[in-house]
Amino acid sequence: MPANDQPPLWLRPEQGTRGPKPAHSWRDVALAAIRIADAEGLDAVSMRRVAAALGAGTTSLYRYVSKKDEVLELMGDEVQGELRNTALPAGWRDGLRTIARSLREVCLRHLWFANVLAGRAIHGPHSLRWRERTLSAFDGMDLGTDEMLAxxxxxxxxxxxxxxxxxxxxxAARRSGLSHDQWMDREGEYGPMIMDSCAYPRFTRVMIEAELPHAADRQNRGFEAGLDRVPAGIAAHLPA
Structure with a gap:
């Protein structure tokens, strides 16, 4: 098994330097792992499972990657390749909204991806192109790099x-067997006790007046409402 002090994945030759030419590519490894994660979750991805999906032995997979973390890097980079056709509109505010919607869409398409994206940055070719695209939202604004990154x-x-x-x-719905509406109905039985206690006047007002938690499209509406506020908050910290 390769040592842990190998150079970063993206500095190593994809096909290796010794032995016969590998039968697969990094992309083959990534796609096999993505299929497993999409079907069974990220915990199901292992060197053994990926090797089996490729029709290879576990040991042979180490010709391509040295550990599972590198498989996750390949997966994350491959999924960011799905963002390659994202075109940003003019204006940084609309550009950020497009970035946000595109990220949410790909995260909901690959339910494991958010956890990978939240970790350390990936510097594969697709990831770098996406990072370059997101930074282009601020073109012409003469901002410092730290301001753009923030x-x-x-x-x-x-x-x-x-x-x-x-x-x-x-x-939660899968574990409990209750849909969101069913859960809300069940929790609603507790509502009168909360309100009658008079101990939570602000939350009582929410219980009486709020419409969003009951809306069928609450996730989309909540996302868009929050997204309207993010650029406004960022604008408050940008130079005039």
Whole structure:
């Protein structure tokens, strides 16, 4: 098994330097792992499972990657390749909205991806092109690099936070067997006791007046409402 002090994945030759030519590519490894994660979740991805999906032995997979973390890097980079046709409109505010919607869409298409994206940055070719595209939203604004990174980091934190909430709600429904509406109805039985206690006047007002938690499209509406506020907050910290 290769040593842990190998150079970064993206500095190593994809086909290796010794032995016969490998039968597969990094992309083959990534796609096999993505199929497993899409079907069974990220925990199901292992060197053994990926090798089996490729029709190879586990040992032979180490010709391509040295550990599971590198498989995750390949997966994350491959999924970011799905963003390659994202065109940003003129204006940084609309550009950030497009970035956010595109990220949410790909995270909901690959339910494991948000966890990978929230980790350390990936520097594969697709990831670098996407990073370059997102930075282009600020072209012509004469901003410092730290200002741009802070803005994009704020946007990413909002998207990932919202997506993880959506995924957690779906997982809760799967575990409990209750849809969101069924859960709300059950929790509603507790409502009169909360209101009659008079101990939570602000939350009582929310229970009486709020419409969003009951809306069929609450996830989309909540996302768009939050997304309207993110550029406004970023704008408050940009130079005039």
């Amino acid at each position: 803005a994009l980091g704020t946007l990413s934190a909002f998207v990932l936070g919202h997506v993880l909430g959506e995924l957690a709600d779906g997982e």
